């Protein structure tokens with residue numbers, strides 16, 4: 113008799129546990145789905161505006177895209193605390209490098225994006241429907257990550273046009289998304305580009321999302337993201353022999369800043 117009740121109790125607890133897990137998964141899927149929906153709808157509505165206002169593919173469209181994307185954070189209760197924006201005020205072009213954690217990074221990107229700045233993206237994104245179209249209209253540079261040679265050729269061309277058109281280029285040097293609270297080793301393309309164009313590198317670091325966003329744990333709540341724009345690193349006089357050193361320097365400064373902003377991975381830090 114008592115064993116019967118015990119079994120019923122255990123079944124109930126298990127049921128509740130399964131329900132909570134399911135609702136966490138559903139909640140996560142709904143929130144991320146809503147983000148995708150915002151991106152798709154936002155792009156579909158913004159693309160005609162870009163074409164009408166600026167006539168086609170140009171970096172000027174980034175101002176319009178930025179204004180739209182900057183409203184997204186309110187839907188998800190995300191707050192940004194930005195430091196060092198004055199470090200973007202360099203004379204002429206620059207390469208901006210930052211850490212890349214998730215698709216949500218587009219919000220953080222647009223939160224601080226300086227004028228006349230295009231990003232480097234994997235070419236697959238051009239096929240992402242309306243989002244691909246808006247990225248194309250914004251003047252984003254597409255590279256084939258599977259072919260280093262063709263990516264190098266595209267980047268060499270960019271090095272030439274940067275000065276002529278006075279644009280900054282934003283690169284995610286990890287080359288892919290990484291939401292572990294640490295950095296992946298940096299690819300060298302961004303730093304070759306900076307040395308070829310003889311322009312400064314400006315590192316930007318976003319604090320780790322792990323306290324409010326973790327797809328493995330179905331976690332996606334509101335939260336605060338700290339952003340720090342670091343002082344420009346000059347490359348005048350550097351040659352291709354210095355690229356490895358430059359890459360290492362940037363990596364270490366950015367990793368230090370990442371840990372300062374959000375603690376070492378695995379270590380709990382209060383989110384005040």
Ligand SMILES: CCCCCCCC/C=C\CCCCCCCC(=O)SCCNC(=O)CCNC(=O)[C@H](O)C(C)(C)COP(=O)(O)OP(=O)(O)OC[C@H]1O[C@@H](n2cnc3c(N)ncnc32)[C@H](O)[C@@H]1OP(=O)(O)O
Nearest residue numbers: 151154155158180231233234260263287299300301302304
């Ligand atoms: C209105 C509503 C709208 C809502 C929607 C929002 C829309 C928002 C709108 C707009 C925002 C758009 C934002 C898009 C964001 C997209 C993010 C991404 O897609 S991230 C993935 C792609 N990005 C990268 O991958 C870049 C970084 N990668 C590189 O730069 C790599 O270096 C690359 C691809 C060039 C090569 O990668 P390797 O995997 O081969 O690795 P390596 O170690 O770098 O290079 C191998 C050898 O080649 C040399 N090398 C590399 N680049 C060189 C170069 N340019 N010249 C000479 N040598 C070079 C290196 O020194 C290395 O040689 P040795 O090991 O040193 O001997």
Ligand SMILES: CCCCCCCCCCCCCC(=O)OC[C@@H](O)COP(=O)(O)O
Nearest residue numbers: 148151152214215218240241243287288289
């Ligand atoms: C046909 C409809 C498709 C809908 C797609 C909506 C996507 C909206 C997301 C905004 C752009 C996100 C850019 C981004 O973060 O791309 C990921 C790459 O950086 C890194 O790629 P990966 O980690 O190596 O796969």
